Amino acid sequence: MAAQAPAFWRRRGLPAWLLQPLSWLFGALARRRRRRTRPERLPVPVIVVGNIAVGGSGKTPVVQWLVLRLRAAGYRPGVVSRGHGGRVEGVAEVPADGDPAVHGDEPVLLAGTCACPVVVGRDRPAAARELLRLHPACDVIVADDGMQHYRLGRDVEIVVLDPATLGNGLLLPAGPLREPLARLAEVDAVIAHGGLSPALRAAIGGVPVFPMHLQGSALRALRDPARTLALEALRGCRVHALAGIGRPQRFFDQLEAAGLVVLRHPFPDHHDFSPSDLVFAEPAPILMTAKDAVKCKAFAPDDCWEFPVEAQIGSGAAERILEKLKNGRTPA
Template sequence: MSLAQFIQDAWNKQAGWLIVLRPLSWLYRGGFLLNRKLYEMDVKQAYTAPVPVMVIGNITVGGSGKTPLLIQLVTYLLRHHVKVGVISRGYGGKGPFPAFVGLDALPETVGDEPCLIVQSTGVPMAVGSNRQKSIELLLEKYELDLIISDDGLQHHALNRQIEWIVLDNNRGLGNGKILPEGYLREPPSRLEGATVIEHAAEPESELYMHLEVAEPYLLNAMDGRVFNPEADFYAVAGIGFPQRFYATLESMGIHHFQCHEFPDHYEYEIADFQFDDANPVITTEKDAVKILPLLKQNPAFNREIWVVPVEAVLSEACYLKLHQQLQESGIQIS
């Protein structure tokens, strides 16, 4: 188990020994608050884009359902004739940055989540740590009404008109502590007065979402193979909160699987799928965008790899809120 996985497991279990990391949390919090104050005092200059910017992020480390939510919003906006573009850090990609993300982009170059977003929506997208340069790159090529930033909630160098914070109620706020004692990037008070989208099966507010699962599909073309939920699977996940994926499998009636967890944004090798038997693999769409190039490079590989697609379903109140906030930013949805 890697150090990152060890810490993640401790966060999920709210292990008592994490208290020894509290001095580091104080340092992290102090540095974060100082940086934010410097922007508030205009000591550091934040960039204001020529079009409205919407940030979709979270205050926790690890998966919250943010990417499916973003994909659903982009699909909705494009269907309603809003010219939208997306930017992202491109975490896990090697660049060079900033870079456009096309349908043929590779996860090793631009990151796994950007590849999934573009393959799912066809939206214009650019990635790189410098959000200003990514926006400028997009606007050089496209006439856009709105920029959506995938993550970047804590990136104070970018001004924004709209912020949505996704909060996964399955994880909650953990022990309520800042990194690294807990998995919070910001204190819980950050949620006060914010537009918080609950990721929950039984939400407590009007603004909520859940993930709807579709029929698994086979990533590698193998004639005559039919999905069998009774099979013994290797459940492979390199995501921020793999426990949600395992719970999804259980909800689908898939009960026989061995968990194989990798760090978030992990760069797979074909050896990661070599097991002692011929049992199939089942994985997430985010992982699939990194596995597919490996299959193309290794045509002799013949183990079934099944992918579980999910779609974010938003409450009606979310769309009403979106319309209101876009209208306040000067964007009309037809």
């Protein structure tokens, strides 16, 4: 089970300042590792989708969006991922009906929705090599959450940025940042899931920023995916909302904005759901994210619904990425 983020990450109080020396050490070690790591170049281009902070920022919907855009442009993409929450030793391909307990929740969701090969493994270059061995027709690889895995050479870097996840703006362990804000000025594109402060825009510099929001309108029954229900049909109704994602608040807010009366049930990111998690004293429809639905389908009650969403990303983002692919590799 993923741990909850420490409360002190949200502000620069005494705990954060006491941990500041460890943050400096973490930053120095991270810079040293990046300088000394020799990236492995693959025979096909690699697009990394990641972030600079701990926690969810909406990377999975962006990967889904990107795979669709690449396929529309004539590419044959594949995806590599870590497989958080899974038990894969080494590397493994993820079937469309894969087991989230084995392969991880996000890879199973991607394998079931992207209609492209997905391979998981802690060693990202090894996962990418396995993907190309199994699917030699693949001509571009999308690395899900691969920003800090510098052993995997990359041609395009995309940061999915949710300003709410940046907290106090300090590096681990004093704050939630895996890399300093200055790293944003080195990527090829920033996809922003929320408004940017002037300070954040200054840190990004001249890198193009594309706004994103998640859009959905229909629910899908977990027990019978062919059965759908318009979200509008539950306006004014009380519902149980479950979310084991990086920012459950965003899911709850989206449902409330649609007019639902939401009984909130937040869980840690990558939570390993059990049947008891779906039992409530008050009878009401149960709604959850697509990422959580892949783990609950086997034991979901009848009135349990998935709310799939799609990333809506500002115009020009796909063209920017395709242009970077066309014009060749970025320096290692």
